[in-house]
Amino acid sequence: MSSYVFVVLGAVLVNNVVFVRVLGLCPFMGVSKKLETALGMGYATTFVLTLGSGTSYLIDHYLLAPHDLTYLRTLSFIVVIAAIVQLTELVIEKTSPLLHSVLGIYLPLITTNCAVLGVPLLNVSMSHNLLESLLFGFGSSIGFTMALILFAGIRERLEGADVPTPFRGTAIAMVTAGLMSLAFMGFAGLDRYQ
Amino acid sequence: MSAEHTAGATSLRSAGVMLAFALAFTMMMATTYRFTRPHIEAAREAEKMKLIDAVLPPGRYDNQLLDDVVELGPTPALGLRQGGRVYRARRGGADAALIVEATAPDGYGGRIELLVAVGADDRLAGVRATAHAETPGLGDYIDPRKDRNKKAPWIEQFRGRAAKPATVLALRKDGGELDYRVGATISARAVAGAVARALGWTLSHDTRLYAAPAGSRYQP
Amino acid sequence: MSHSPYLRDSRSVRQIMLHVLAALLPGIAAYVWQFGAGILLQLLLASLTAVAAEAAMLKLRGKPIGLYLGDLSAIVTAWLIALSLPPIGPWWMIVVATLCAIVVAKHLYGGLGQNPFNPAMVAFCVMIVAFPSLMSQWPAAGLDLSQQLDLILGGSRPLDAITAATPLDALRTGLRTGGADARVAEIVQGPAFGLIGGSGWEWVAAGFALGGIHLLWQRIISWHLPAAFLLTMALTALLLWGMHPERFASPLLHLASGGTLLAAFFIVTDPVSGATTPKGKLVFAGGAAFIAYMIRSFGNYPDGIAFAVLLMNICVPLIDMYTQPAVFGHKRRSS
Amino acid sequence: MIEALLVMAGIALALGAVLGFAAVRFKVQGDPLVDKIDAILPQTQCGQCGFPGCRPYANAIADGEADINQCPPGGDEGVRKLADLLGREYKPLNEEHGVEKPKAVAMIDEQTCIGCTLCIQACPVDAIVGAAKQMHTVVEAECTGCELCVAPCPVDCITMEPLPETVQSWKWKYPTIPIGKAA
Amino acid sequence: MDKQITREIVTNGLWKQNPGLVQLLGLCPILAISTNLINAVSLGLATILVMLLANLGVAALRNFIPYEVRIPVFILIIASLVTVVDLAFNAWLHGLYLVLGIFIPLIVTNCIVLARVEAFAAKNDIVHSSLDGLAQGAGLLAVLAALGAMREVVGSGTLFSGIDLLVDGATPLLLFGEHYPGFLLAILPPGAFFALGLLIALRNWIEGRAAARRQRAAAVVPTPEAGTA
Amino acid sequence: MLHKLFTFHGGVRPDSRKSDSTQAPIAALPLPAELVVPLHQSIGGTPRPLVRVGDRVLKGERIGAAEGAVSAAVHAPTSGIVKAIEPRTMPHPSGLPASCVVIETDGEERWIEREPVPWKSMKGDELRDFLRDTGIVGLGGATFPSHIKLRPGAKPTHTLVLNGAECEPFITCDDLLMRERAGEIIRGAGIMAQMLAVERVLIGVEDNKPDAIAAMRAAAGDGIEVVAIPTLYPAGGEKQLLRVLTGVEVPAGRRPLDFGLQCFNVGTAYRVARAIDQAEPLISRVVTVAGNVDRPGNFEVLIGTPIDALLAAGRPRPDTDRVLMGGPMMGFALPSTAAPVVKATNCVLAGSPSLLPPPPPEMACIRCGTCAAHCPADLQPFELYWFGRSHNFGKAQEYHLFDCIECGCCSYVCPSHIPLVDYFRFTKGEIWAREREKAAADLARERFEARNERQEREKREKAERLAAKAEATRKKLATTEPTGEAAAASPAEEAKKALIAAALERAKQQKSSVKPRNTDNLPADKQAEIDQIEARRAGAEGRTVEPPETP
Numbered sequence A: 001m002s003s004y005v006f007v008v009l010g011a012v013l014v015n016n017v018v019f020v021r022v023l024g025l026c027p028f029m030g031v032s033k034k035l036e037t038a039l040g041m042g043y044a045t046t047f048v049l050t051l052g053s054g055t056s057y058l059i060d061h062y063l064l065a066p067h068d069l070t071y072l073r074t075l076s077f078i079v080v081i082a083a084i085v086q087l088t089e090l091v092i093e094k095t096s097p098l099l100h101s102v103l104g105i106y107l108p109l110i111t112t113n114c115a116v117l118g119v120p121l122l123n124v125s126m127s128h129n130l131l132e133s134l135l136f137g138f139g140s141s142i143g144f145t146m147a148l149i150l151f152a153g154i155r156e157r158l159e160g161a162d163v164p165t166p167f168r169g170t171a172i173a174m175v176t177a178g179l180m181s182l183a184f185m186g187f188a189g190l191d192r193y194q
Numbered sequence B: 001m002s003a004e005h006t007a008g009a010t011s012l013r014s015a016g017v018m019l020a021f022a023l024a025f026t027m028m029m030a031t032t033y034r035f036t037r038p039h040i041e042a043a044r045e046a047e048k049m050k051l052i053d054a055v056l057p058p059g060r061y062d063n064q065l066l067d068d069v070v071e072l073g074p075t076p077a078l079g080l081r082q083g084g085r086v087y088r089a090r091r092g093g094a095d096a097a098l099i100v101e102a103t104a105p106d107g108y109g110g111r112i113e114l115l116v117a118v119g120a121d122d123r124l125a126g127v128r129a130t131a132h133a134e135t136p137g138l139g140d141y142i143d144p145r146k147d148r149n150k151k152a153p154w155i156e157q158f159r160g161r162a163a164k165p166a167t168v169l170a171l172r173k174d175g176g177e178l179d180y181r182v183g184a185t186i187s188a189r190a191v192a193g194a195v196a197r198a199l200g201w202t203l204s205h206d207t208r209l210y211a212a213p214a215g216s217r218y219q220p
Numbered sequence C: 001m002s003h004s005p006y007l008r009d010s011r012s013v014r015q016i017m018l019h020v021l022a023a024l025l026p027g028i029a030a031y032v033w034q035f036g037a038g039i040l041l042q043l044l045l046a047s048l049t050a051v052a053a054e055a056a057m058l059k060l061r062g063k064p065i066g067l068y069l070g071d072l073s074a075i076v077t078a079w080l081i082a083l084s085l086p087p088i089g090p091w092w093m094i095v096v097a098t099l100c101a102i103v104v105a106k107h108l109y110g111g112l113g114q115n116p117f118n119p120a121m122v123a124f125c126v127m128i129v130a131f132p133s134l135m136s137q138w139p140a141a142g143l144d145l146s147q148q149l150d151l152i153l154g155g156s157r158p159l160d161a162i163t164a165a166t167p168l169d170a171l172r173t174g175l176r177t178g179g180a181d182a183r184v185a186e187i188v189q190g191p192a193f194g195l196i197g198g199s200g201w202e203w204v205a206a207g208f209a210l211g212g213i214h215l216l217w218q219r220i221i222s223w224h225l226p227a228a229f230l231l232t233m234a235l236t237a238l239l240l241w242g243m244h245p246e247r248f249a250s251p252l253l254h255l256a257s258g259g260t261l262l263a264a265f266f267i268v269t270d271p272v273s274g275a276t277t278p279k280g281k282l283v284f285a286g287g288a289a290f291i292a293y294m295i296r297s298f299g300n301y302p303d304g305i306a307f308a309v310l311l312m313n314i315c316v317p318l319i320d321m322y323t324q325p326a327v328f329g330h331k332r333r334s335s
Numbered sequence D: 001m002i003e004a005l006l007v008m009a010g011i012a013l014a015l016g017a018v019l020g021f022a023a024v025r026f027k028v029q030g031d032p033l034v035d036k037i038d039a040i041l042p043q044t045q046c047g048q049c050g051f052p053g054c055r056p057y058a059n060a061i062a063d064g065e066a067d068i069n070q071c072p073p074g075g076d077e078g079v080r081k082l083a084d085l086l087g088r089e090y091k092p093l094n095e096e097h098g099v100e101k102p103k104a105v106a107m108i109d110e111q112t113c114i115g116c117t118l119c120i121q122a123c124p125v126d127a128i129v130g131a132a133k134q135m136h137t138v139v140e141a142e143c144t145g146c147e148l149c150v151a152p153c154p155v156d157c158i159t160m161e162p163l164p165e166t167v168q169s170w171k172w173k174y175p176t177i178p179i180g181k182a183a
Numbered sequence E: 001m002d003k004q005i006t007r008e009i010v011t012n013g014l015w016k017q018n019p020g021l022v023q024l025l026g027l028c029p030i031l032a033i034s035t036n037l038i039n040a041v042s043l044g045l046a047t048i049l050v051m052l053l054a055n056l057g058v059a060a061l062r063n064f065i066p067y068e069v070r071i072p073v074f075i076l077i078i079a080s081l082v083t084v085v086d087l088a089f090n091a092w093l094h095g096l097y098l099v100l101g102i103f104i105p106l107i108v109t110n111c112i113v114l115a116r117v118e119a120f121a122a123k124n125d126i127v128h129s130s131l132d133g134l135a136q137g138a139g140l141l142a143v144l145a146a147l148g149a150m151r152e153v154v155g156s157g158t159l160f161s162g163i164d165l166l167v168d169g170a171t172p173l174l175l176f177g178e179h180y181p182g183f184l185l186a187i188l189p190p191g192a193f194f195a196l197g198l199l200i201a202l203r204n205w206i207e208g209r210a211a212a213r214r215q216r217a218a219a220v221v222p223t224p225e226a227g228t229a
Numbered sequence F: 001m002l003h004k005l006f007t008f009h010g011g012v013r014p015d016s017r018k019s020d021s022t023q024a025p026i027a028a029l030p031l032p033a034e035l036v037v038p039l040h041q042s043i044g045g046t047p048r049p050l051v052r053v054g055d056r057v058l059k060g061e062r063i064g065a066a067e068g069a070v071s072a073a074v075h076a077p078t079s080g081i082v083k084a085i086e087p088r089t090m091p092h093p094s095g096l097p098a099s100c101v102v103i104e105t106d107g108e109e110r111w112i113e114r115e116p117v118p119w120k121s122m123k124g125d126e127l128r129d130f131l132r133d134t135g136i137v138g139l140g141g142a143t144f145p146s147h148i149k150l151r152p153g154a155k156p157t158h159t160l161v162l163n164g165a166e167c168e169p170f171i172t173c174d175d176l177l178m179r180e181r182a183g184e185i186i187r188g189a190g191i192m193a194q195m196l197a198v199e200r201v202l203i204g205v206e207d208n209k210p211d212a213i214a215a216m217r218a219a220a221g222d223g224i225e226v227v228a229i230p231t232l233y234p235a236g237g238e239k240q241l242l243r244v245l246t247g248v249e250v251p252a253g254r255r256p257l258d259f260g261l262q263c264f265n266v267g268t269a270y271r272v273a274r275a276i277d278q279a280e281p282l283i284s285r286v287v288t289v290a291g292n293v294d295r296p297g298n299f300e301v302l303i304g305t306p307i308d309a310l311l312a313a314g315r316p317r318p319d320t321d322r323v324l325m326g327g328p329m330m331g332f333a334l335p336s337t338a339a340p341v342v343k344a345t346n347c348v349l350a351g352s353p354s355l356l357p358p359p360p361p362e363m364a365c366i367r368c369g370t371c372a373a374h375c376p377a378d379l380q381p382f383e384l385y386w387f388g389r390s391h392n393f394g395k396a397q398e399y400h401l402f403d404c405i406e407c408g409c410c411s412y413v414c415p416s417h418i419p420l421v422d423y424f425r426f427t428k429g430e431i432w433a434r435e436r437e438k439a440a441a442d443l444a445r446e447r448f449e450a451r452n453e454r455q456e457r458e459k460r461e462k463a464e465r466l467a468a469k470a471e472a473t474r475k476k477l478a479t480t481e482p483t484g485e486a487a488a489a490s491p492a493e494e495a496k497k498a499l500i501a502a503a504l505e506r507a508k509q510q511k512s513s514v515k516p517r518n519t520d521n522l523p524a525d526k527q528a529e530i531d532q533i534e535a536r537r538a539g540a541e542g543r544t545v546e547p548p549e550t551p
């Protein structure tokens, strides 16, 4: 039981996808200018990443591994993720136009988020089982969402700051991300305590 | 209206295109895979052999090490929670060395995975840390690739040491003979302890280990 | 032309910073008394570097140097860095740390008031991540001044005999190497420990507390921050200590050692990078204390205050946003 | 090889079908984005952006056919808002389309006007009143300052007058420039 | 092939629309794999290869790809190419393969590859598309290399460490001697962010100076062919 | 009797410096040669001028009639001749001109006919209209027309509060009014209390005015309680005062009246009494002259008196570098002292570098929170400042920028000397401007869409009509002139061209004197505007030379 807790804790804090594993940075930099958009992206990613983790596990475990087709992992994972993204869009639009208007513009962007492919691949290399895969996917996406929201909060505040000209915009955002990553290093070891 | 109809038709068409592309590219991949597979397997073995070479010079044995293995179940003395392997080196049919997987549970950053080679002369032939999470730049000198001292990496100290007297495999700070880096005693102490335990365990099991059938599971 | 109000009555930023510097003095005095005068050289080095770096950055950015240097905030940052790094670190370490704080953490963001992260803590974290071994060398008892100066300026290091672990470091080392049989009660018999906290550290902590009370009385800091910080630290420690007294140190030890009191009165109180609303301050300081305790007890670093403060700095915009006090006419509707 | 082909074929077939279906399903969508863009445009309806009015320009932006820096009346502020909405980088106003000018309104010189009604037809917001052969007048409050009426006038009786600042429309200026604002 | 357009494509890839510094795409490998120069360059080369082939393939096949499934087909093409590269690394550069880890398969989701395919190759002919893939890849490689060198030099005082994975027996350069303590932070993720931030700022600074110079020049003599620079 | 007092958050205690100007009683000022009476002197619509240039006016004669629902009349402060109706510099931070009636005084001070008003027998609306026509507006600073505030609310009003706090430093006009004319203030309070049918009247006076409190207590009758409140700026703010006296915190966006409360300045009460008893419209007020002057004091000043003249009575010292209207906390420096005294003028403060030192250089905000600790509106000024700086207007509003009463407490205490209030004024101004623009854009969009729709609708009819018309024109043109090059042009265009040519011809020949007739179905407001334009045109034609004057 507690090992599952550590899987989630590890994915959210200790090995945060963005700050420690360095995945999903393009949306992290691109969609963090405003808090609301960051939230939307976060929700959408959480949904797709969790579902993608589980599905990828199933495909790998029942289709690819038994037939020695592991070299098709990359292809089949990404294709499945793309399908999930599109399907999600379809389902959401049908069932909840409100949610669709919130998540709509973010969904297509998710396919090119490294984290969404990286996490299923990590699941394979860390030999997680189905539940662990799901939890790891969920934890990673929560970690991503958290990073995104906190970053957006700081970036909003930075808007008024008198940053030296060459650093205005993305440069100072990078430095900020670096300092956040530095702070997250403090969590090192928290998932290993027995 | 005809939306359903068009949707169906478009679905069919796009499914067809997808199918064609998928087949074509899968074929390409499958071919590449077939072509590269032998190389990949060779590369994998070479990688493993590289590690083994580091703990046991290739000149000391002449058998197919990687095939001459004994599986271990969970072995607390080696720090193995899930089990591991012992590779057996022989030269001209005679026992040459045992290469044992072991784990130091008490590293600064958690468990340290080790490969310990014990020669038939009951001395350590070599030790390597294969996986660890020691602090980069501080505790990671246990891995010779990260060790700043390239000429005499810290972990090379183990080579040729025997199990007795007991102080041999302890740090100077604890009254032993092994060096360590100030400020990172824990990592060194963890490795030394684990190596000493592994050596002791191997020495008390070596005859049976050499004798066990290849590929079998060892029952202590 | 200026507009109303045409009257002003305020304590200037410079005066505020002077109060903070003055409030640090009792702690520094205790520090010198307990650990030797080497720290004074570090304070000097840090101050000089800070002033030079600040002046250089102001010049580069085309700002009036005298005006901004006069606010003394760089000196406060410098002193806090010097007080949190090991006093026998080599001279270049404090210089690099101060440069990190002033150049990267402060001026890249536009200088005083605009940095989202606590500069001194950024410096500390950079240093402990980059030079973990140097950062864990503290003077052993009885190290005299010439030896300290030699260590700072010379570089004949590392000398096993003259460095010692800080109490928190000793505690975790004891617990980690002792495996399952380690007992806190035995470890704290060691030489690093004194009556309630680390040997000598109790006095330093008392000195910082004294200065903190001065700041409270001068209304430069509000009670929310130190109170929430110390209470959360104490309660979390109490809870775990109550459950496993052999595995976890007592709340008193946690309060009296490491940088707990320095942090409570001088670091979480940094107005610039901290939360600003009353409720936000409680959340900010409480969160910092909780994370610091967790890192101390379960993480890889011996003292987690710096990381905890940075982590809470990250949350500040959101904390502030969600703890806005009710505005006049938007709350109680008494009669 | 066969297995590989089968597995991928299965995945591809399913995916292709779903996507094709989805594509058709999505096509018939009113675009709420256009409304949002249109809400930012100043509605001067002047056509300087190269489109016949603000809404067509909004449509073009939403379709990715026009850049966000083509509306001079919207000015810098407008470009910023569009960049914000669309998540694009801000860029300065494209001078090909004109420059930002202070708001002005049209004035018809009532002595010269011949009542040709050409300006009435040009005015996109019906801000000119008058009938054929009679003198015309601009209703100041409704004039957007688009200048479209100036060119058609056969007797050149329309001029653009900048709106003077009054006590009511006066704004507090940005406080004294903070020291060394440059950098 | 028009010289003008060619130059445009190349400068776009390397400077004006540099993927890492301006478009901020493909950041994950840039930041994760730039711990030393060798790794960075190797991944950069792998990416160039994929981008070149992907752009070429898409430009060649674009007339056969229906609009509604273009994204999945692009992904399919890219993923296949990546798998091939992955297998090749695995077979012949196994040491490097282990170091680069999941970042080879992640070229698939590297936003820059799909972005270029979608924005350029899907609309242009084979020659220009290949060139664009090459130029954008080269831009990425340049950033990777700069970052890798910076981080390696500052972080461990060496250059070309890991070269033994490519060339047997080659040894890395020790720049500051054996006693350089190493600025570990540079090699860790925070260092990656700082270094990239610095590079972006550097680029902004150069651009700012160039713009200022242009403005000054324009103020003195109105140049007839302004805008093409 | 001890009244239970409440507190409000924050506030500051600047040195009150009121003693200088309270030494002498309220003095009169010599009649200036010219009075400049701005038409717009209260919140709401600009009064419509009732006089023309050259008219002779009497003292107290109405010269501007209230226009619109919220507005109050203006009157001639003395007898004389209307010299001009033209824009003159206003006592406003902008220094911009606005329409004023300039009266050349004749020194006779001839009053219009006046008789006391039988207010007890009048209906409420009648009485309120009377107050509107006597130009009574709030003298506490906002100059809100008082008659509106005297309309009872939906719920019964139980308490009338008179604001005698006068919390700003230097200002003593209410203080002296209370000392010298307590009786009339109390009488005015009584009248207002009856109009609102309240149960009790509370008069809040800061406890640094013991003489005023004593005088008021002596004059106060039953049901009127004079309460000494602690001296804490801005206790005189309406909502703050109500909070202190009654504990009610009037919510943002609501009126005190919704809570059974109403608040007036003591000077307003005095003016109501004068209006009812003497039928005297608001033509003068008490103004404090203080600061860097040799003879500080209070003067009864006619509205329209040039501030120069008033200031001269106080004898400003030579190092006076600027003149404020209002107090040092909320007043503003006058761009020109030629501007007239208006109903809102409570104080004219001469400043010198030592008295009102120039602000120290602005430094960066260190987020110390001192400003928040002193803000009587419980705002977070530094956040508002930050949002204003980064032009994040949406966020500024979310953080309740518009609850800021611009009291200046935050700037007063800021250790970084940031002119916070200036940032707030700037931000508010920008937001208002944006709202105006937004409204204009919405209107334009609506009209544009309506027009497009109409054109669409008319297209067909027009096409048909044109076809018929073209037929006729072609025949006509064919007979008059042979068409050479214009063969390609459509018949409709040709028709138009012909018409234009004809029109041009006519324009040349005859001086157009046709009255435009507007098309039908115009809404009333537009009709009104067009009427006005027509009137203007008539005037222009009458005089023939001058181009129409643009205000």
Ligand SMILES: Cc1cc2nc3c(=O)[nH]c(=O)nc-3n(C[C@H](O)[C@H](O)[C@H](O)COP(=O)(O)O)c2cc1C
Pocket (backbone or CB within 6 Å): B108, B109, B134, B135, B136, B138, B139, B140, B181, B182, B183, B184, B185, B186, B187, B188, C128, C132, C133, C135, C136, C165, C169, C173, C300, C301, C302
């Ligand atoms: C951030 C940090 C990381 C550390 N990492 C390690 C490590 O990886 N290995 C190690 O043996 N000690 C590590 N230490 C040091 C231990 O805490 C302890 O001080 C040291 O091992 C005791 O060594 P000594 O007996 O030479 O003083 C680290 C210390 C810090 C502050």
Ligand SMILES: Cc1cc2nc3c(=O)[nH]c(=O)nc-3n(C[C@H](O)[C@H](O)[C@H](O)COP(=O)(O)O)c2cc1C
Pocket (backbone or CB within 6 Å): F043, F138, F140, F141, F142, F143, F144, F148, F149, F150, F237, F238, F239, F255, F256, F257, F263
């Ligand atoms: C735009 C505006 C509308 C107002 N409308 C009313 C109203 O309908 N009824 C009323 O009793 N007071 C009204 N007031 C008056 C206020 O309640 C308040 O008494 C007045 O603004 C004076 O406040 P001050 O001098 O503190 O600013 C209004 C004030 C303003 C500014």
Ligand SMILES: Cc1cc2nc3c(=O)[nH]c(=O)nc-3n(C[C@H](O)[C@H](O)[C@H](O)COP(=O)(O)O)c2cc1C
Pocket (backbone or CB within 6 Å): F137, F138, F139, F140, F141, F142, F143, F144, F163, F164, F165, F166, F167, F168, F234, F235, F236, F237, F238, F239, F263, F264, F265, F266, F268, F330, F405, F406, F407
């Ligand atoms: C900060 C501030 C201070 C004020 N101080 C006073 C004051 O001292 N005396 C006063 O009568 N009105 C003062 N006012 C105006 C009152 O809020 C309110 O407008 C007035 O009492 C309403 O009365 P009136 O309508 O008769 O003007 C102040 C307003 C503000 C915003």
Ligand SMILES: Cc1cc2nc3c(=O)[nH]c(=O)nc-3n(C[C@H](O)[C@H](O)[C@H](O)CO)c2cc1C
Pocket (backbone or CB within 6 Å): C016, C017, C020, C073, C074, C076, C077, C080, C101, C106, C111, C112, C113, C114, C115, C117, C118, C119, C120, C121, C220, C221, C266, C267, C268, C269, C270, C271, C272, C273, F366
């Ligand atoms: C009460 C108080 C506490 C402060 N604490 C810190 C601190 O922890 N770290 C720091 O770098 N500066 C501190 N400063 C100084 C100053 O606020 C800091 O340099 C700014 O963060 C720089 O922008 C403090 C100042 C005050 C008044």
Ligand code: SF4
Pocket (backbone or CB within 6 Å): D041, D042, D043, D044, D045, D046, D047, D048, D049, D050, D051, D052, D053, D054, D055, D057, D070, D071, D072, D073, D074
């Ligand atoms: S340029 Fe004119 S027509 Fe075009 S969007 Fe702007 S205001 Fe509207």
Ligand code: SF4
Pocket (backbone or CB within 6 Å): D105, D106, D119, D122, D123, D124, D125, D126, D127, D128, D138, D142, D143, D144, D145, D146, D147, D148, D149, D150
């Ligand atoms: S009157 Fe002229 S300038 Fe004004 S909106 Fe109409 S056409 Fe445009």
Ligand code: SF4
Pocket (backbone or CB within 6 Å): F364, F365, F366, F367, F368, F369, F370, F371, F372, F381, F382, F385, F413, F414, F415, F416, F417, F418, F420
């Ligand atoms: S008082 Fe001044 S420095 Fe302090 S928070 Fe407010 S604005 Fe900032």
Ligand code: SF4
Pocket (backbone or CB within 6 Å): F374, F375, F376, F377, F378, F379, F381, F403, F404, F405, F406, F407, F408, F409, F410, F411, F420, F421, F424
């Ligand atoms: S001016 Fe506004 S923000 Fe400042 S103290 Fe007064 S009410 Fe608060």
Ligand code: FES
Pocket (backbone or CB within 6 Å): A023, A024, A025, A026, A027, A112, A113, A114, A115, E025, E026, E027, E028, E029, E109, E110, E111, E112
């Ligand atoms: S490369 Fe773009 S998200 Fe990772």
